[in-house]
Amino acid sequence: xxxxxxxxxxxxxxxxxxxxxxxxxxxxxxxxxxxxxxxxxxxxxxxxxxxxxxxxxxxxxxxxxxxxxxxxxxxxxxxxxxxxxxxxxxxxxxxxxxxxxxxxxxxxxxxxxxxxxxxxxxxxxxxxxxxxxxxxxxxxxxxxxxxxxxxxxxxxxxxxxxxxxxxxxxxxxxxxxxxxxxxxxxxxxxxxxxxxxxxxxxxxxxxxxxxxxxxxxxxxxxxxxxxxxxxxxxxxxxxxxxxxxxxxxxxxxxxxxxxxxxxxxxxxxxxxxxxxxxxxxxxxxxxxxxxxxxxxxxxxxxxxxxxxxxxxxxxxxxxxxxxxxxxxxxxxxxxxxxxxxxxxxxxxxxxxxx
Amino acid sequence: xxxxxxxxxxxxxxxxxxxxxxxxxxxxxxxxxxxxxxxxxxxxxxxxxxxxxxxxxxxxxxxxxxxxxxxxxxxxxxxxxxxxxxxxxxxxxxxxxxxxxxxxxxxxxxxxxxxxxxxxxxxxxxxxxxxxxxxxxxxxxxxxxxxxxxxxxxxxxxxxxxxxxxxxxxxxxxxxxxxxxxxxxxxxxxxxxxxxxxxxxxxxxxxxxxxxxxxxxxxxxxxxxxxxxxxxxxxxxxxxxxxxxxxxxxxxxxxxxxxxxxxxxxxxxxxxxxxxxxxxxxxxxxxxxxxxxxxxxxxxxxxxxxxxxxxxxxxxxxxxxxxx
Ligand SMILES: Cc1ncc(C[n+]2csc(CCOP(=O)(O)OP(=O)(O)O)c2C)c(N)n1
Numbered sequence: 001x002x003x004x005x006x007x008x009x010x011x012x013x014x015x016x017x018x019x020x021x022x023x024x025x026x027x028x029x030x031x032x033x034x035x036x037x038x039x040x041x042x043x044x045x046x047x048x049x050x051x052x053x054x055x056x057x058x059x060x061x062x063x064x065x066x067x068x069x070x071x072x073x074x075x076x077x078x079x080x081x082x083x084x085x086x087x088x089x090x091x092x093x094x095x096x097x098x099x100x101x102x103x104x105x106x107x108x109x110x111x112x113x114x115x116x117x118x119x120x121x122x123x124x125x126x127x128x129x130x131x132x133x134x135x136x137x138x139x140x141x142x143x144x145x146x147x148x149x150x151x152x153x154x155x156x157x158x159x160x161x162x163x164x165x166x167x168x169x170x171x172x173x174x175x176x177x178x179x180x181x182x183x184x185x186x187x188x189x190x191x192x193x194x195x196x197x198x199x200x201x202x203x204x205x206x207x208x209x210x211x212x213x214x215x216x217x218x219x220x221x222x223x224x225x226x227x228x229x230x231x232x233x234x235x236x237x238x239x240x241x242x243x244x245x246x247x248x249x250x251x252x253x254x255x256x257x258x259x260x261x262x263x264x265x266x267x268x269x270x271x272x273x274x275x276x277x278x279x280x281x282x283x284x285x286x287x288x289x290x291x292x293x294x295x296x297x298x299x300x301x302x303x304x305x306x307x308x309x310x311x312x313x314x315x316x317x318x319x320x321x322x323x324x325x326x327x328x329x330x331x332x333x334x335x336x337x338x339x340x341x342x343x344x345x346x347x348x349x350x351x352x353x354x
Numbered sequence: 355x356x357x358x359x360x361x362x363x364x365x366x367x368x369x370x371x372x373x374x375x376x377x378x379x380x381x382x383x384x385x386x387x388x389x390x391x392x393x394x395x396x397x398x399x400x401x402x403x404x405x406x407x408x409x410x411x412x413x414x415x416x417x418x419x420x421x422x423x424x425x426x427x428x429x430x431x432x433x434x435x436x437x438x439x440x441x442x443x444x445x446x447x448x449x450x451x452x453x454x455x456x457x458x459x460x461x462x463x464x465x466x467x468x469x470x471x472x473x474x475x476x477x478x479x480x481x482x483x484x485x486x487x488x489x490x491x492x493x494x495x496x497x498x499x500x501x502x503x504x505x506x507x508x509x510x511x512x513x514x515x516x517x518x519x520x521x522x523x524x525x526x527x528x529x530x531x532x533x534x535x536x537x538x539x540x541x542x543x544x545x546x547x548x549x550x551x552x553x554x555x556x557x558x559x560x561x562x563x564x565x566x567x568x569x570x571x572x573x574x575x576x577x578x579x580x581x582x583x584x585x586x587x588x589x590x591x592x593x594x595x596x597x598x599x600x601x602x603x604x605x606x607x608x609x610x611x612x613x614x615x616x617x618x619x620x621x622x623x624x625x626x627x628x629x630x631x632x633x634x635x636x637x638x639x640x641x642x643x644x645x646x647x648x649x650x651x652x653x654x655x656x657x658x659x660x661x662x663x664x665x666x667x668x669x670x671x672x673x674x675x676x677x678x
Contacts, residue, residue, distance in 0.1 A: 063478050063654075063655050064478070064479065064480055092480070113655070113656070114478055114654040114655025114656045114658075115654065115655075115656045116653065116654055116656075116657075132439075132480055132481040132482045132483070133439065133440060133442075133443065133482050134412055134440075135412075136443070164411075164412035165412065167411035167412045167413045167416070168412060168413050168414075168415070168416075168443070169413065169415050169416070170443075195383070195412045196383065196384045196388065196391065197384045197386075197387055197388035197409070198383065198384060198409050198411070198412070202409055202411070203411050203412065204411065264391070265391075269387070269388055269389075270387050270388055326656050326657075327656050327657060329657060329660040331653075331657065332648070332650045332653050332657050332660060332661060333648070333650055336649070336650050336651065341649065343618070343619055343649050344648065344649050344650070347618060347648035347649060348648070351648065351660065353660070
């Protein structure tokens with residue numbers, strides 16, 4: 001008997017804005033000029049932040065810092081489609097996302113300077129603390145989304161992780177649960193091609209991350225992660241779908257880390273200069289600028305104004321950050337349990353902490 | 355002899371064993387081309403090839419689980435987990451399988467694997483990059499738990515761990531990775547597991563520590579400038595620990611302080627104290643004192659100084675026992 005084809009799958013790739021700032025109008029999501037400008041301004045703001053934080057680490061004014069240069073469009077484009085009441089379950093590389101999600105810049109700096117108070121989310125947004133242990137948070141988004149569904153809330157949960165995280169069992173379990181419970185969540189994979197030194201090709205034998213969705217019966221798509229319109233469109237479709245009760249989506253944002261893995265890393269040990277240079281040309285910010293120039297949304301004066309006001313915002317935050325007093329040692333004990341244990345009380349006394 | 359710090363000594367130990375036994379392989383995240391994030395495997399892939407020094411996908415459960423399979427079928431895997439906080443992702447495989455294979459197969463299959471990982475706080479690291487879980491692993495019968503405190507031991511204990519017929523967790527003290535330099539032999543040697551090291555003889559008090567805390571204890575004794583005659587024991591192997599050395603020292607001195615940076619409750623000091631109570635209670639002149647981290651998740655940089663036992667806290671512990 002001849003073999004039958006049971007299923008034929010396809011994996012789609014979405015790009016709307018190419019490297020030269022040319023836009024496919026048919027695919028272009030509905031965005032007002034004001035909205036486009038807002039996204040541009042946020043892109044600039046987080047890039048200025050990223051560079052500033054890196055410089056501060058080098059000057060000994062900040063602890064270990066994780067840059068996200070090259071991945072701004074992933075974070076800003078997707079944040080733009082979310083409500084404050086939606087949930088995000090971010091990873092360590094998501095400082096840009098946090099800022100876009102109204103996490104005070106001062107606090108982001110505080111966190112990267114080894115002060116836990118920095119991760120306390122403002123009351124009006126559901127920003128979960130960033131996951132340091134790779135991939136462990138992906139399933140939390142499924143649980144939170146499931147809770148929204150069970151309680152009839154209209155929230156969506158979005159989780160962010162790298163392509164390296166997809167190698168962990170956590171990812172498999174999360175995707176499977178999401179499929180089984182049709183959880184209103186979005187898996188946003190920022191594929192920056194490297195897990196520290198390990199290239200994507202050594203991470204998985206699959207050709208794309210997006211296709212992994214197929215095995216769980218959920219939708220997957222690959223988008224150009226340096227194209228903010230493509231990211232926005234894919235995220236918007238996925239979030240609207242989830243909100244409408246139609247289940248989860250995996251988005252693979254195909255991008256590149258235009259920086260070292262962290263301030264402790266030296267990427268020149270494992271990446272070629274040529275490869276790096278080729279990706280610089282695809283950068284999201286320049287691409288958007290080219291587009292906006294063509295549409296008369298940006299000129300040199302506006303560009304300069306945005307840059308300067310971003311620098312002012314960041315400098316102001318830095319000044320405020322540097323005035324912050326160190327945390328009370330009692331804080332170490334305060335948030336472990338609802339009520340301190342007798343042992344902890346004894347230990348505090350021994351340490352002379354009041 | 356060659357001057358080496360602990361990271362370099364680990365590399366030397368790995369090289370020694372990779373050369374000695376073709377079955378030995380090194381695997382983990384970023385251990386190949388990048389030479390490990392602490393450079394503990396620097397140059398080894400170049401020297402021994404990508405089949406013996408292997409970059410794995412990012413998956414600790416996978417690394418441990420695959421190592422078990424490799425070990426039962428004749429290889430000697432030495433897995434690196436990038437930071438000890440990420441060993442927990444492989445915990446199920448360690449507890450449910452690595453530790454139990456000999457027992458479950460009635461000796462037919464064994465699991466001679468080593469899991470190396472940097473541990474400990476005090477270097478302003480990120481969350482979960484500073485854990486001290488030695489008591490957790492020591493609570494699992496079937497696993498061995500080893501913590502070197504200096505370059506000589508790091509090379510020798512690692513070699514012994516690799517030759518051991520059972521699974522060994524090898525905790526590397528990150529805080530002193532590069533802080534201590536020593537002349538160590540380039541020639542082959544091992545430091546046997548299960549043997550503590552009396553690094554300083556004394557009669558008044560026994561001070562027990564392991565890993566990075568040994569250095570802090572030595573600094574404390576130096577600061578005391580001979581005020582008391584303190585015997586320092588570097589436990590080296592946490593499980594199975596060298597009860598004989600501990601008990602005979604405590605019987606001699608009648609006083610004991612135990613220092614570890616892991617949290618206090620159910621920390622390994624508790625086990626040592628129980629053992630001292632069982633075997634040397636009547637020799638004690640004072641209750642044994644523990645100097646440990648408090649019962650909290652290990653804090654980030656801004657508060658780690660309040661967490662980590664330092665020279666002054668150790669001296670305070672010693673004074674408490676001496677003045678009892
Ligand atoms: C469970 C776990 N294992 C290892 C690490 C150390 N580590 C931090 S980031 C990283 C690479 C992650 O790569 P990827 O998931 O692709 O995300 P990226 O850092 O590239 O954004 C590794 C190995 C960790 N933080 N957590």
